[in-house]
Amino acid sequence: MRRKNLGRVLGLGLAAACLVGLVAMPATAQAAPAAAWTPKVAPLSTPWTADVSPTNALPDYPRPQLARPSVDKPKWLSLNGLWQYAGTDGFTPPAFGKDLAGQILVPYPTESALSGIQKHDEFMFYRKTLDVPKDYTNHDQRVRLNFGAVNYDATVYVNGTQVARHTGGYDAFSVDITGALRDKGQQEIVVAVHSPVDDANIPVGKQRNDPDGIFYTAASGIWQSVWLEPVAATSVASFTATPDVASSSFAISTTLNGDPSRAKLTVDVYDGKKKVASGRADAGGPLKITVPKAHLWSPDDPFLYTFKVKLDGQGSNDEFESYAGLRSIAVANVDGKQRITLNGKPTFLLSTLDQGYWPDGIYTAPTDAALKFDIQKTKDLGFNTIRKHIKIEPARWYYWADRLGLMVWQDSPALPTGRNGSLSTADKANFRAETATMVDQLKNVTSIIGWIPFNEGWGQWSVQAASDVGAQVKAQDPSRLVNDRSGSNCCDTPGDPGTGDIIDWHQYQGPALPAPDAKRASIDGEHGGLTLSVEGHTWPTATINPYGSVKDAAELNDKYVANTAVLRDQGAPYGLSGAVYTQITDVEGEQNGFFTYDRKVEKVDEARVRAVNLQVIAAGTKPTPPAPPGTPGTAGVDNYRFNETSGVTAADSVGAAPLGTNPLTLRNGAAFGPGLDGNALVLNGVNQFAESAKTLIPTENTNYSVSAWVKLNAAGDAFQTVASEDGDANSAFFLQYSGADKRWAFSFASVRALANTVGAPVPGKWYHLVGVRDVTHSSLAIYVDGTLSGSVGILGGGDKGTGNFEIGRGKFGGNPVDYLNGSVDGAKIFDRALSAPEVAALTAAGPGK
Template identity: 70%
Template sequence: MGFPHPTRTLGALLAAGTAVAMIAPVLPAQAAASNTWSDKSAPLATPWTSQVSPTNALPDYPRPQLARPSVAKPTWLSLNGLWEYEPSDGFTPPTFGEKLSSKILVPFPAESALSGVMEHSDFMLYRRTITVPASFRHDEQRVRLNFGAVNYAATVWVNGTRLVEHTGGYEAFSVDITDALRKKGPQEIVVGVASPVDSEDIPVGKQRLDPDGIFYTAASGIWQSVWLEPVARTSVRALTATPNADLKSFTVATAVDGPSKNAKVTVKAYAGKKKVGSVTGKADRQLKLKIKSPRLWSPEDPFLYTFKVTLKKGGSTDKVESYAGLRTVGLKEVNGKQRIVLNGRPTFLLSTLDQGYWPDGIYTAPTDEALRFDIQKTRDLGFNTIRKHIKVEPARWYYWADRLGMLVWQDQPALPTGRNDRLSSTAKANLRSETARMVDQLKGVTSIIGWVPFNEGWGQWSVQAAADLADQVKKQDPTRLVDARSGSNCCDTPGDPGNGDVIDYHQYQGPALPAPDATRASIDGEHGGLTLSVPGHLWPSASINPYGAVKDAAELNEKYVANNDDLRDLGAKNGLSGGVYTQITDVEGEQNGFFTYDRQVEKVDEARVRASNLSVIAAGNEQAPAPPPGTPGLGGVGHWTLDEGQGTTAADAAGEHPLTLRNGATWTDGPTTGAGTALHLTGEQFADTGTTVVPTRGINFSVSAWVRLDTADGAFQTVVSEDGDTNSAFFLQYSGADQRWAFSFVGARALATELGKPKTGQWYHLVGVRDTTRGTLTIYVDGKAAGTTSVLATPDVATGVLAVGRGRFGGNPVDYLNGSVDDVTVFDRALSAAEVGDIADAGAR
């Protein structure tokens, strides 16, 4: 990656290669003071800002899933608190035994107000002297120094001895410091950090040196807890308890530090104080731990088993305590469609997008109560899932998700955007490596049910790259779902990788409603984003509104519930397996949260939102009614031959919906010589019926027309559409973005890809078919199927006129046709392939 790195004397280059009582926190009625312990003023103060001081910086035990010897009474020494600190040039090696120029409160990132620094440096040094408790230094014990996470590259010296070099801003690491310790007196720890953020092609998530819009302030340096602990000479480094498919046992794997040959491990499982299982075996083997009278973990009953683990090697004995829930997640065909199932039961995963940012601590929550708050409030609002968006959280965040019963989609932090075409092989390899390390670190977390390697193509150098990384993750962890690419329909390097367990679309406002296929379930990976700014609770930068502004809380509630109604009725009932709403809190320039960024104001009616959300989750177990059969025959419910050749109206041969020509639309010859006329349109000319012809919600329908283009460039051109309140309910169109014929909903497009770009001056027969049972849109060209896409529905409902020659988007007329149209027919059913062929063969008549 090529940036100077403190791991080589700060001068070399980096060569990359149980059920719980749920008590909701009380939201304070007014803002807290914004000044911190250091008199640095947080841009916004949370209810917990004033609680942070050098004597109580995140004092809770940081690794509850591997406590030594127990969660209730761990043996450890927190090193959170004031450290000496100063920026560095990145090349000059540290001078040991000398104080640094300033102070920083660990573990808050340097850019945060709570750190006391509130500035970014590419390179920085930390220093602290400590006294190791005498009880940590028995003959058979080793002393380990643990870091929850350091962003981005860290070198650790103890008493001048360089002990570890670690790269990666989101993972824990540990080092045995025993041999570097002096026999008595103070011990000096120095940590050098390089934090290039997005100036280099490394995983950074939403961090930016120049934050703007949907990208936020960087979080450099030590940003998770630091602590010492004594361990046995042979000790447990990690313990993973993976639920088995029988839902009656766990597979337990133990990773070991120190000499491990002939080491034996015993794992005892407890439900409360009652022992319900035990297994003993070699420490380097996977062991099957059977559970008596198993009790499953779920959002409704987040029951966790406690594991007491003893590792013995000769005279060395290590004891640790862990936990896990017994649950499985996978796919199952339900009512003919692939659905996500939890413990074998269809479960609609209703999620918030959770970015894990704080106005006082940036990446680091000010207190453990604050860390829990967002999860608890997500649950109080009726959600059962969180999408942890392109960030890895401290271990205690996942502990609270496990205990509170919150399912989690876990994203891999993304590379910087805008560089997909010039990423080096080193940057690509490093992303793959960091993804593997993330999965390895978090694979024992009960609440995590799925991995998301890429978001909207950010840092994704090809469609195949997403497929390959999804395969890598699935091989590493076959027990969870893999969403190869969240938002495969949009943004950078768009395209469906075709593998993994999930088809995932994004749509604002949405919801997105992709259909499952033969092997994958489908979800809405992001939607919503309704924006309401609350004066006095805004980050000091311009508010952005990329999605949809509302004028007040009443409108926010109304629009959220209406959006949820679509998610429920069009998605959950039809086979969609999940939806992700943006987002739980405002973040810096974004004002689209349920809560303000400072967590001081809840913008929505919690009871109303909760009731709406629970109705969506419940609908995941319902089945939508079959569509009505529609009108038989090929006459349609609206048919305009367009043979008038004069005047400003065209008769409806199948009903009572005449077309009125608008803005000077004219007549021309039809596609067959001597067989009548067609409608000719240029610029903003079009025709419409003045009323709705075919209702679109809950029915099948088809639309047929002959069309000839006068221009075929990068502009969209609509042949036939029908207006909804905001957008057309469908578009039979020329897609300028793809330069292909298409049949589309907003956010979904069936493209005649293989036929190539349409030729100007040539007549084509187009038919678009909507089949709700199959969940498809299909485009036929000249009687043959030319493209299909899967989509459950669209929230855009036909409420307005049927239009020839234009569409509607964002409430405005758009995509005018430059060309000619003839013989338009609409049907209230899905035409068969044979029927489409018959219409095309009959010519323009």
């Protein structure tokens, strides 16, 4: 792993600032001659690549929630366009008043084709000369220089004077440069940047210096808009309108630049052109504004109020416009289960994974229309939520999510993977600080309904760390959900922290179906990943298929619909509150998008995808259907005593003699031998088993139980199945010995309820096992010798039972597996969930000879 001296000219530190953004043509700063610059050729172009030039590099107003003096006519000077550029060695100090050798198109990162550089420099200089409009400094106004984001450590000089030092690759920062401006003539801005990417333990998301697989090209240097604006001597730096649906009100909070003493804040709230509420308070103080006849924001009706704000005091007046939606997000008990509610109503959050990468601009969308495209297509496909995956977007991305009506799960950008155990105290503190800055910067975004500090344990130094950082975020923003750890069932530092608002599992291809617990709602945090390559539309390194390939678009559509139908039928009605499909577009090495990486090919049938997606969302509003009552008593609907002494048939004692209703056939030399009480079924652990002639247990959305006495001849690292029922690909359930855990278990293919109270099974000893599936209470439980020994919350029915009931083997990946080396006695099937007293009674009765 490469590590370099990070302390040269540009060190690493901490900082925080504020970001926000809109559509308006700016004034344009003078730039170097366009003829000296040419873009590089991107490996893939998008429909918007050709629209980018030095005269129109992201010309849209970048801060829609703080537009001075108004949304329609913001006063600002865009510094996007051509800057002089040079890579450097990290030791040489910046030179002022001198041209740099190259040119770069800002704000596209250096690695992007649109920048004109298309390579990574760890250390770099940017330089721009410009004229500041004369009216920017009239009447005691101040001139502020704003950066949307610079990766990672930026030192800013104006006319040779250092005016700012900022670290953090994802947050905005702003500096008053008035004191450094010359009285007349051109002004010079120089920005020195250090971008170590994953050579340092800093938040980088999926950026890598050596991209491969699920990690992608880095995005160094200036990668969001840069602009100047004139402001009053005392001005508002940030504005937040926190909604409270219960009281139909907004809590207004601000931070200020300049002297706040004796300044007053006036806020008028508009519904379109009609003023509906107003309030006035001391600047920086609390202000609550109640809105009559409240109009709530939702994906179906993304209504936003306009705020016109004035700050006055000491002869200095600041004026701007903002917006916000009135909506609530919470976890509440609905019909006995914790569910996510939007505006007080249970709402299924059906999401795409959105990583925000572009083949021409890398981290930076080529145009605002491109930025809007992914969000609009997510909406068109029938989703109501986006998971913004370990990246923070420019303010205009959130503006479009707010306007178009998509809820957003916002991830913290992750630390590099593979270093959890070696992170320093400073590394951890920096991650926590940058997470706090993210929340501060984005807390006025209506569409963001939840924060995710950790993904799959990447950069998570302990299980407790998820709880600690989650609690930090919740204290900072109690108005939103906090998902302490997405993918608690997998990957780095695995383990459910047991805290936060959400239980979140990942399962490819899934979907995962975790059950809510007494305090938390549950979601599938990632699933899917169906992979289809489209010739001529793949990244040069697109070679991996980590999840599951399909041969053509027809199979992709069929498998997506089938996969999503599980959410509709087994997840949403039973308490699952959301799911995240991977993903909206291909990204470099991954080809599992609805769209190709260049956004030129839509791989799926939009109408089919939309139809099943809307069905899932609708299912999330319905009450849990009751399970069938089942057959009373403890005789079982099928009962195998294995009293036989010879032959290849085991009778079912339920039904007419001699063989009963559903006898079993012994396969591959399986035989009868000494049991716990009389004879038992004896199996060799290689290929022997016994099976019914048809499916015996309905497993889809119903309760059932399986009971058997079992003795192992050996307990090693291999799995051994006592009883199961074949599904199409996997057993619908496994009553088993888990060699991976050295425990008895009752399992689905994706999850195991482990018998943790009794320790490892002892070979040669008889045990009574009962597996209970209770869909009513969303549990999978294992009893050993009459006592509950382990359980796990899980929705749905796992794989559906479609084949024969089996004693002595399972099925996984379409193949027979996990043959039992031992003996089975007194096996029973029940079409309901047995109670704890009933299980105890079964154990006390013995095999029932």
